[in-house]
Amino acid sequence: MQSAMTRQIENGFEARKITQINQEFLLGIFTYSQFKKWSKPTERLIVGYEEELVDQDEFFKDKPLIKPVYNSQIQRKTNNSKVENIADFLIRDNYSMFPTNIIVAVPAIVIDKIEEISNDSVSISLNEIVFQEIEKENGDVFLTIIDGQHRIKGIERAIQKLQDIIGLELDPLERKKYSDKLNKILELELVVSFFLDPPLEYQAMIFSTINKTQTKVPENLVYSLFGLTNLDSPQKTALEVVLALNGIEKSPFFGRVKLVGNSYKRGELIPLSQATMVKSILFLICRGQKEAELERWKKRTEMRDENQRLIFRDFYRTNEDKNITRVIFLYFSAVREVFLNEDGQSYWDLGSTDKINLLQTNVSYQAFMRLLVDIFISGHREEIFKKEFYLALLKKITVDFQDPENKYPFTSKTIKLLYEDMKSQIFID
Incomplete structure (x- = not known):
């Protein structure tokens, strides 16, 4: 699926360059189905990377294996109640939407190539390991979500709930209603901001700035x-x-x-x-x-x-x-x-x-x-x-x-x- 602003490519994505004051980042629009190919929520915090050569795995034969180094003391737990509320919001509310950005960190170690498409757009090619690991239940998540984990978890939970409902004995009209809702969520478009190789301290600053400056609606x-x-x-x-x-x-x-x-x-x-x-x-x-x-x-x-x-x-x-x-x-x-x-x-x-x-x-x-x-x-x-x-x-x-x-x-x-x-x-x- 191609967006007016960006598009998914086979081994990565295209995005637009955005400059605000002295900071530059990338902005893209992707369906949830596209997004989940290279990122998902994770509780583990990556603090660095190691590379080692392996020859026992056919896929990685003669290639350096990228291994994340995790901080064992810090976990990014999500609030289950908040996730359930988001899932119910997506399923029940006909006007549900996420207009704010999902913010993702892209480490340089998994970027194979960056190409200029135009003055304001680039193409990012990602290492195959990103896609291989994302398919695993407990695989490494290289493109980590700085802000938006609850929203993505809520989408995951909504999909699971709808699939469970569709698996029940329903009359054709009910089944169609829930199937249509499921398809809409799978094709839900997300606004994604990418920061390339941001240091851990910078990621913390972004998260803090976003969450501290948001004003609750009275x-x-x-x-x-x-x-x-x-x-x-x-x-x-x-x-x-x-x-x-x-x-x-x-x-x-x-x-x-x-x-x-x-x-x-x-x-x-x-x-x-x-x-x-x-x-x-x-x-x-x-x-x-x-x-x-x-x-x-x-x-x-x-x-x-x-x-x-x-x-x-x-x-x-x-x-x-x-x-x-x-x-x-x-x-x-x-x-x-x-x-x-x-x-x-x-x-x-x-x-x-x-x-x-x-x-x-x-x-x-x-x-x-x-x-x-x-x-x-x-x-x-x-x-x-x-x-x-x-x-x-x-x-x-x-x-x-x-x-x-x-x-x-x-x-x-x-x-x-x-x-x-x-x-x-x-x-x-």
Whole structure:
């Protein structure tokens, strides 16, 4: 297969020369099927090479055998959980892709020839030993991956999973679906940067620079992007519920959520972030982030689960998204009414106390969302849509939200403590 930029050749590859400031490297585009002919993930770290003449092997007869020298103290372990996530991403997500470069070190000792093709392109011919060893289960990997091992391992794992699925008894349509996905992954195009004979210290510098300078995308922005798509998903539903609760004037959350893209005055108190609320709702539809990513491609009717603590799952599955908004609205309206200060003002309302109190924090919100699950499960369907149901149970709670003894500091540990205290007061054994 020939790319617009580069192409694979029988004993190597062609690549384009790239110069950035004072550094030069090569850039190529290859399918995974091409890439795996000369590189793959390895835990072993090569620190040097030895050459020795051998005559007992027909293939290497009268040729120097290149032997890597490994550092026995250092291993490049991969994170199995991360690999599985990448594999599932490739299999389940119709928009899966790897736009960032795989970075590969090419030692000079295995380069047989470098030819100039044009002013900006070269052809690299590799020693036969590169291809011979890559075919072996525990062979030497000469073209080592500096950055991108998890992505390549994820591709390998996805291929293995798909092959296992295809080996099962499937109806023809299912078999075709998984076979098509397998072929797409095998022909997945990878952007590859090659560094020729980089010293070990330089490889470490490249890896460190790439991984230290990458900025994690804020969750608030990630969840906001679901609002821009027409595709139905639990993430989109959770975001729409948050936007509705923040926008309804009579809602206890009116103007209380810090939304992405809105401008706020410096020092203005906005208790909850958009991401915090979206996740709290999303994880009552799906079992965690990984499941949420997989299930955004499912039809609603396919989302069955016996876990009763996913209290909003059935609402989502049966297209009753408004009931999610309704339950949260009624429940937190009851929270707002029950917990009052000495002047009869709700601790929930901003400005009801001289300084921010426990009920106005993210900590309290998350504890009350956990409590909602237990309250919801304890009620009948007709009860969960009545504010009186929540009022009767919440009035059993005796927490002082001004917290003069500082029993509940504003930390993540307090979420569990506050939740368990409130739950024990409502559901007395």
